[in-house]
Amino acid sequence: MFCNQGMKLPLYHLLAAVKKKQMIDIVITEEILNIQQCINKVQSDDCGGIDVFIGTVRDNTKGKKVLRLEFEAYETMALIEMRKLAKNAVDKWSLKSVLIYHRTGILHVGDVPVIIAVAAAHRDAAFDACRYLIDTLKQTVPIWKKEIFEDGDIWVSAHP
Amino acid sequence: MTLRILAFGIAKEILGSTSTLVELHAGATVKELRILLEKQYPRLQKLASFMIAVNNEYASSDHVLQPGNEIAIIPPVSGG
Numbered sequence: 001m002f003c004n005q006g007m008k009l010p011l012y013h014l015l016a017a018v019k020k021k022q023m024i025d026i027v028i029t030e031e032i033l034n035i036q037q038c039i040n041k042v043q044s045d046d047c048g049g050i051d052v053f054i055g056t057v058r059d060n061t062k063g064k065k066v067l068r069l070e071f072e073a074y075e076t077m078a079l080i081e082m083r084k085l086a087k088n089a090v091d092k093w094s095l096k097s098v099l100i101y102h103r104t105g106i107l108h109v110g111d112v113p114v115i116i117a118v119a120a121a122h123r124d125a126a127f128d129a130c131r132y133l134i135d136t137l138k139q140t141v142p143i144w145k146k147e148i149f150e151d152g153d154i155w156v157s158a159h160p
Numbered sequence: 161m162t163l164r165i166l167a168f169g170i171a172k173e174i175l176g177s178t179s180t181l182v183e184l185h186a187g188a189t190v191k192e193l194r195i196l197l198e199k200q201y202p203r204l205q206k207l208a209s210f211m212i213a214v215n216n217e218y219a220s221s222d223h224v225l226q227p228g229n230e231i232a233i234i235p236p237v238s239g240g
Contacts, residue, residue, distance in 0.1 A: 077216040143239030144169030155170040156238035160208045
């Protein structure tokens with residue numbers, strides 16, 4: 001016998017706690033986002049799927065040509081709000097991993113301003129959580145984008 | 161009390177600065193700050209909405225402001 005009953009129980013609980021550990025990774029950066037790296041970060045052998053939302057800069061708004069977008073964040077608060085969303089999602093859908101990366105600065109057509117990656121044991125949870133995260137991020141996280149057109153610019157959603 | 165107010169996005173353009181100082185009585189609320197800001201910067205009233213954050217949290221209108229709070233004007237967000 002390698003260990004007595006008294007040692008087995010705490011070890012079992014320790015392993016269970018490690019196994020259940022969830023990962024939340026939140027970043028705001030001016031650097032280019034690496035999609036594959038984000039996916040690799042959430043991959044986990046006990047997960048059956050990864051859902052990824054990749055935001056991309058569109059070349060037009062209501063038919064008007066967009067030259068570029070400029071993103072600005074209230075960084076300290078945005079990080080807190082993003083972490084709240086991630087925590088809500090982890091708790092609600094029992095996720096294994098949530099990653100939310102958002103860029104700031106000047107982005108051009110086709111660039112990626114946001115990546116959300118969610119890993120879960122089963123796909124329903126991953127799909128639902130990913131949708132919740134991007135929808136809620138757009139409503140509550142203090143990040144702003146300005147669309148630059150050929151003849152002017154607007155802060156998106158600023159006016160009714 | 162003197163409070164420093166941070167501004168982001170379109171609010172930064174309306175204030176013409178990333179921050180401004182305002183003078184309010186001790187015990188003033190977020191609602192009183194909003195009224196003062198809208199009076200000083202009428203263009204804020206034209207926004208779809210704006211929130212006030214205190215110490216990195218959205219604050220309700222009855223929230224009492226304290227000297228040294230980090231206060232920010234949060235115009236409609238548009239990340240993603």
